[in-house]
Amino acid sequence: MHITEFQRIxxxxxxxxxxxxxxxxxxxxxxxxxxxxxxxxAGNDQENREEEFADVxxxxxxLANISNVDLEKTCKKYTGKGVKGFKPK
Numbered sequence: 001m002h003i004t005e006f007q008r009i010x011x012x013x014x015x016x017x018x019x020x021x022x023x024x025x026x027x028x029x030x031x032x033x034x035x036x037x038x039x040x041x042a043g044n045d046q047e048n049r050e051e052e053f054a055d056v057x058x059x060x061x062x063l064a065n066i067s068n069v070d071l072e073k074t075c076k077k078y079t080g081k082g083v084k085g086f087k088p089k
Contacts, residue, residue: 029058
């Protein structure tokens with residue numbers, strides 16, 4: 001599955017409610033999921049880790065949808081020509 005397809009599925013299921021909540025409220029939900037992922041990463045339950053990664057990605061897609069951002073397009077920043085490794089510290 002491509003990122004665009006997943007983003008579209010998330011949009012179809014949740015976008016109307018997410019737009020009503022708005023970006024600030026949706027961002028707070030996203031951050032809560034990031035916290036749950038941090039907890040899962042500190043533990044040893046692989047199934048929980050995978051679940052939390054999925055939740056974080058779904059909420060990221062939600063934020064992108066209500067911000068009118070195509071994540072697959074923006075990820076080309078890391079896959080296109082001219083990518084020069086990592087940022088220096």
